[in-house]
Amino acid sequence: MAIVSALHEELAAVLDLMPDEQQQRVGGRTYWRGHLYGQEVVAVLSGIGKVAAATTATALIERFGVQRIVFTGVAGGLAPGVRVGDVVVAQQFLQHDMDASPIFPRHEVPGYGRSTFEADAGLTAQLARACEQVLREMPVQLGVDVLQSFAMDTPRCHQGLLVSGDRFVSTTVESRALCDELPRALAVEMEGAAFAQVCHDYGVPLAVVRTISDRADDAAHVDFPRFLREVASRYSSAILETLLRTQ
Numbered sequence: 001m002a003i004v005s006a007l008h009e010e011l012a013a014v015l016d017l018m019p020d021e022q023q024q025r026v027g028g029r030t031y032w033r034g035h036l037y038g039q040e041v042v043a044v045l046s047g048i049g050k051v052a053a054a055t056t057a058t059a060l061i062e063r064f065g066v067q068r069i070v071f072t073g074v075a076g077g078l079a080p081g082v083r084v085g086d087v088v089v090a091q092q093f094l095q096h097d098m099d100a101s102p103i104f105p106r107h108e109v110p111g112y113g114r115s116t117f118e119a120d121a122g123l124t125a126q127l128a129r130a131c132e133q134v135l136r137e138m139p140v141q142l143g144v145d146v147l148q149s150f151a152m153d154t155p156r157c158h159q160g161l162l163v164s165g166d167r168f169v170s171t172t173v174e175s176r177a178l179c180d181e182l183p184r185a186l187a188v189e190m191e192g193a194a195f196a197q198v199c200h201d202y203g204v205p206l207a208v209v210r211t212i213s214d215r216a217d218d219a220a221h222v223d224f225p226r227f228l229r230e231v232a233s234r235y236s237s238a239i240l241e242t243l244l245r246t247q
């Protein structure tokens, strides 16, 4: 299994738990092979954006022969009920900045006849179960101070459409435009749909979980580093542990 993180903090937490990891450099990235909770894994930092994501996914499949990929990271919430501290488990992916119109319909990926790619249903169901379990315990573990400082209430797990593009969405005008254009979109990030396209090409199962770090609005940058450290990386370690221990 490949464990892909978008953030240094998340990868560091994973590597701390791998007793026997060995590193290998491919295409300018470091891949860590070893065991995590008894399972053979390859861990890597994806880099940011769709091109970095696509080359990482390709190397994982071609060079390391991974048979499934689990991606953890953060995203900006788009749909009204998707709040900071919630998690989104992707069922479908779409590139919100794909536009070859008028030759192809808006968002359609040329050559594929489609605009959305699917997450693997089985792996995604396992990941969603792990998230539900972790979210039940997380508020107590984080403590009142952290919860209050990020205005987090009872974190929820959402499943549905995740949209990706090569842009950090940080204005209310842009996030409203995305919601109007793609009303089913739950959250926005910068890599998921690229992973999904490569995994579709190779027939490799993919599951993606994103912790909501911001609302993709004018306040999207506020306290981002502290959220990654205090909330997101703790979520992802706990989710991966629960997922791998229940395999």
Ligand code: ADE
Pocket: 074, 075, 076, 167, 168, 169, 170, 188, 189, 190, 213, 214, 215, 216, 217, 220
């Ligand atoms: N990842 C986390 N927040 C994001 C945002 N607002 N836009 C794009 N990617 C993100």
